[in-house]
Amino acid sequence: AVTAGGAGAAPRGCPQAPLDPEHLYNVLFVGDSHVGKTSFLYRLHADTFNPHLTATVGMDYQIKNLVVDNKRFALRLWDSAGQERYRSMTKQFFRRADGVVLMYDITSECSFCDVRYWLGCIQEAAEDGVAVLLLGNKTDCAAQRQVPTKEGECLAKEHQLMFYECSAASGHNVFESMVSFIRLLKSHEDELKNKAEEVPKAPQKKKGCCW
Amino acid sequence: PPAPLGFTDVNLNSRNTYEVNRRRSAPEHLPHGGTAPAEPAPPPQEPAERARHRVGIAGAGSSFAEFFTRNFFTKRTKELKPAVQSAPGWKLFGKVPPRENLPKDSKIIQQEYEARTGRMYKPPPPSARRKNIEFEPLSTTALILEDRPANLPAKSVEEALRHRQEYDEMVAEAKKREIKEAHKRKKIMRERFKQEENIASAMVIWVNEILPNWEGMRATRRVRELWWQGLPPSVRGKVWSLAVGNELNITPELYEIFLSRAKERWKSFSETSSENDIEDAGASVADREASLELIKLDISRTFPSLYIFQKGGPYHDLLHSVLGAYTCYRPDVGYVQGMSFIAAVLILNLEEADAFIAFANLLNKPCQLAFFRVDHSMMLKYFAAFEVFFEENLPKLFLHFKSYSLTPDIYLIDWIFTLYSKSLPLDLACRVWDVFCRDGEEFLFRTGLGILRLYEDILLQMDFIHIAQFLTKLPEDITSEKLFSCIAAIQMQNSNKKWAQVFASLMKDNKEGDKNHSPAPKS
Numbered sequence: 067a068v069t070a071g072g073a074g075a076a077p078r079g080c081p082q083a084p085l086d087p088e089h090l091y092n093v094l095f096v097g098d099s100h101v102g103k104t105s106f107l108y109r110l111h112a113d114t115f116n117p118h119l120t121a122t123v124g125m126d127y128q129i130k131n132l133v134v135d136n137k138r139f140a141l142r143l144w145d146s147a148g149q150e151r152y153r154s155m156t157k158q159f160f161r162r163a164d165g166v167v168l169m170y171d172i173t174s175e176c177s178f179c180d181v182r183y184w185l186g187c188i189q190e191a192a193e194d195g196v197a198v199l200l201l202g203n204k205t206d207c208a209a210q211r212q213v214p215t216k217e218g219e220c221l222a223k224e225h226q227l228m229f230y231e232c233s234a235a236s237g238h239n240v241f242e243s244m245v246s247f248i249r250l251l252k253s254h255e256d257e258l259k260n261k262a263e264e265v266p267k268a269p270q271k272k273k274g275c276c277w
Numbered sequence: 278p279p280a281p282l283g284f285t286d287v288n289l290n291s292r293n294t295y296e297v298n299r300r301r302s303a304p305e306h307l308p309h310g311g312t313a314p315a316e317p318a319p320p321p322q323e324p325a326e327r328a329r330h331r332v333g334i335a336g337a338g339s340s341f342a343e344f345f346t347r348n349f350f351t352k353r354t355k356e357l358k359p360a361v362q363s364a365p366g367w368k369l370f371g372k373v374p375p376r377e378n379l380p381k382d383s384k385i386i387q388q389e390y391e392a393r394t395g396r397m398y399k400p401p402p403p404s405a406r407r408k409n410i411e412f413e414p415l416s417t418t419a420l421i422l423e424d425r426p427a428n429l430p431a432k433s434v435e436e437a438l439r440h441r442q443e444y445d446e447m448v449a450e451a452k453k454r455e456i457k458e459a460h461k462r463k464k465i466m467r468e469r470f471k472q473e474e475n476i477a478s479a480m481v482i483w484v485n486e487i488l489p490n491w492e493g494m495r496a497t498r499r500v501r502e503l504w505w506q507g508l509p510p511s512v513r514g515k516v517w518s519l520a521v522g523n524e525l526n527i528t529p530e531l532y533e534i535f536l537s538r539a540k541e542r543w544k545s546f547s548e549t550s551s552e553n554d555i556e557d558a559g560a561s562v563a564d565r566e567a568s569l570e571l572i573k574l575d576i577s578r579t580f581p582s583l584y585i586f587q588k589g590g591p592y593h594d595l596l597h598s599v600l601g602a603y604t605c606y607r608p609d610v611g612y613v614q615g616m617s618f619i620a621a622v623l624i625l626n627l628e629e630a631d632a633f634i635a636f637a638n639l640l641n642k643p644c645q646l647a648f649f650r651v652d653h654s655m656m657l658k659y660f661a662a663f664e665v666f667f668e669e670n671l672p673k674l675f676l677h678f679k680s681y682s683l684t685p686d687i688y689l690i691d692w693i694f695t696l697y698s699k700s701l702p703l704d705l706a707c708r709v710w711d712v713f714c715r716d717g718e719e720f721l722f723r724t725g726l727g728i729l730r731l732y733e734d735i736l737l738q739m740d741f742i743h744i745a746q747f748l749t750k751l752p753e754d755i756t757s758e759k760l761f762s763c764i765a766a767i768q769m770q771n772s773n774k775k776w777a778q779v780f781a782s783l784m785k786d787n788k789e790g791d792k793n794h795s796p797a798p799k800s
Contacts (some may be wrong), residue, residue: 099614100574118581120699121574123615124690127745142742149571149614151651155690 087131087140091251094159096184097169098177099148102203105234106169107145110244115235122147124155134248141248153187160191165199165251170218172202172231173210178217185225197254199228199247206233419444468758480509488512491519504715507708507757514626520714521635529630532602539601543569568612572600579617580703586621595624599633606637613649615694616640622698622710644718648693659693660685662780663722669771670726674733681741685725688748692725700749705757719769719776727764731755 095103099121107128108116126145131138144163146156160166168184170177181200188198202218204210215231222229228250232239421440425432432440482503487494494500508516546569576596577587585592599620604612619639623632640649647655663685668675678684691700696713698706713720728751729736736744769776 099571119578120581121578121614121617123694123699125687125745126691126749127687127742129742129746147614150568151611151613151649154651154653155686 087138089137089252089255090140090142091164091248091255092142092144092162093165093167093247093251094144094146094156094163095167095169096146096156096187097148097167097201098171098174098180101148101169101171101174101177102234103145103148103167103169106201106203106232106240107143109234109237109240110143113237115237124152125159130244132244132248134245134252137252139248139252141244157187157191160188160196161193163192163196164254165197165247166192167199167201167247168227169201169203170213171204172213172215172218173204173207175212178202178213181221195254197228197247197250198225199230199243199250200225201243202229202231203234205231205238206236421447475506476509479503479506480511483509483512483516488515488519495520501715505712505761508711510626510707513707513711514623514628514631517623517710517714518627518631518635521638523634523638525634525638525641527606527634527637529634531606532630532633535602535605536598538605539598542605543601546570568604569601571614572597572604572612572617575614575617576600579621586617592621592624595629595632596621598629599624599636602633603637603640607640610640610646610649613651613694615691615699616649618695618698622696622703622706626707642718644693644721648690656686658780658783659722660689661783662776663689663725665771665779665783666722666767666769666776667726667729670767671729671733674729674736677737678744681744683741683744687745689722689725691749692728693721696721697724700751701755701760702753705755705760708757708761722776723767723769724760724764726767727760730767731760731763 095107097103104119104122104126105115107126108114108119110130111128122145124147128143128145130141130143132141133139144159146152146159166188168181168188170181172178185198188196200218200222202213202215218229218231221227228243228247230239230243230246232243234240421444487500487503504516576593579586579596581587584590586596587593596617600612600617603610603616603620620632620636623635623639626632627635639645643655644659646652647659664675667678667685696706697709700706701709709720709724713724716723728748732747732752736747739747771779774782
């Protein structure tokens with residue numbers, strides 16, 4: 067029972083989770099410059115493609131509420147600048163991320179090669195066992211494709227990542243991938259809670275504030 | 278009908294005079310998937326402040342300028358604006374086209390009602406509507422006056438009466454609102470004309486008195502005050518150049534040398550990358566070349582709504598040249614995202630070589646050098662100094678931010694890296710640059726505090742992520758009057774210490790500040 071609505075055919079604006087979300091996740095978006103991180107977030111936010119987005123400087127922030135499986139989720143989305151120079155700044159944000167979305171551009175072999183670099187960053191800076199979603203963006207540019215779907219799948223399998231190909235321009239798989247990722251984040255949270263209950267330690271309760 | 282997409286020919290009148298036909302660029306802006314255009318039509322292709330200037334001088338009415346400045350950055354979220362509607366679920370007075378299945382059209386219902394109540398419905402002539410504020414609100418759908426469908430129980434007399442009364446109230450309310458809005462529009466127009474007049478008279482003073490005696494007059498009180506009011510666009514570039522100076526002694530010839538070097542490198546880069554295996558190129562490109570490639574990608578993403586820096590646009594190659602020459606001139610700094618905005622603003626106000634000279638000198642200032650080299654310890658010093666004045670000026674908001682561990686880097690990085698040209702409307706950013714040229718780096722931080730002060734009440738109601746979201750996507754309707762009065766109210770004085778002194782003392786104690794400043798998402 068996903069109410070997020072498939073992109074494309076879906077009516078504008080999926081049902082927003084009203085008020086207090088039951089679950090709240092920090093999700094960091096990383097990947098090379100110009101792969102489409104901000105466009106993806108724009109599509110997620112407004113369900114339309116904005117061709118006039120500017121390069122992200124430093125970090126952008128967005129909040130997205132979604133109802134998945136009849137539960138209300140709030141995502142705090144951290145959209146990082148892709149350029150090498152900014153990476154030292156981005157690293158600080160890995161630590162508190164519940165999930166990382168690692169994006170590459172299927173029309174750019176370079177951006178796919180750098181996925182390994184980014185995985186290194188995640189391993190180095192993020193919590194162990196952080197949920198990672200590998201996203202190959204720009205499926206609408208099929209003619210310019212340089213990275214076969216298979217390669218993305220293999221890499222994801224190798225590193226045990228969730229994998230999707232999507233298009234911020236057409237909306238293909240944008241909501242679907244986020245819904246799956248939310249389910250993954252939820253299962254991670256449940257696992258952590260179970261562990262916390264085994265070890266007598268107060269589980270950290272996440273709560274939305276100031277809505 | 279939606280805005281006249283693609284049918285306006287805009288006369289560009291900046292450095293060269295030429296016409297740009299919007300028809301050419303229109304198709305790519307059509308939204309995907311056949312959805313209704315959520316975005317307003319792309320604005321005409323001219324720097325806002327110039328456009329506004331020209332429109333004002335020509336007295337051609339303000340709607341164009343107003344439209345332009347409002348839609349300047351289409352990326353911003355519209356939801357920040359409070360919803361202006363009345364009864365929930367009703368769209369009584371909007372521009373909604375009448376629904377197909379409505380038995381009668383709204384005008385007929387209204388006419389019937391007017392006939393019943395003995396008033397005559399007089400559709401106001403379209404021209405009178407604009408001039409006269411006393412008018413009937415248009416397009417009231419007056420559904421509430423309709424009889425119920427036959428399959429439902431009919432309205433009782435009291436109910437019908439009540440509905441009539443409610444309708445009258447709604448009409449009165451709408452009328453009031455429209456009159457208020459008309460007054461507001463009128464006031465804005467009046468202010469705009471006044472502003473244009475001020476700019477025109479200031480221009481005379483700048484050209485005839487100040488510029489010929491620059492060194493003698495720049496520091497005088499009179500000039501500084503005039504400067505604060507904003508530089509007239511026609512002298513803006515000149516004053517910026519003079520104020521930034523040319524410590525690096527760059528000549529136009531030197532620029533040409535670095536530009537030709539950059540061109541050579543582009544040539545060899547594109548040759549090698551086409552010869553080599555793509556995979557090989559991807560893995561081993563040096564950072565330098567990667568940043569050359571990045572410049573190309575970023576140029577079209579610089580002020581995208583202006584349509585002048587995109588591929589094929591009039592300033593595309595210019596911006597490419599200035600940034601490319603800079604990476605050759607300062608390989609130790611290289612290209613950093615955010616720079617393209619600074620170079621673009623300079624290009625809009627200066628000739629090519631002068632823009633480069635100002636760009637290189639501007640980026641050579643300590644603050645800019647620290648940020649663009651991503652010198653963490655220096656950046657933290659700037660943030661710390663900012664916080665000193667933040668606490669001094671806005672203690673309540675300061676504590677609010679502290680309670681969420683919301684550190685200044687969250688919002689300052691974007692503001693400082695682009696000198697506000699990305700986050701503020703372009704004309705307003707130029708005014709910030711004006712005073713930045715007068716006062717130096719401290720004004721950048723003062724502007725930041727001014728923004729925080731302007732939105733203090735709203736920010737106090739928000740939590741971490743909403744503050745972060747708000748400050749990186751400032752409302753579009755921010756006006757220079759409001760912002761500058763807030764900036765003016767910020768005291769850059771901390772127990773008799775000025776910015777430079779506070780900063781210097783922070784530089785002295787090296788140990789502190791390096792820790793406890795790591796920002797992180799707060800949960």
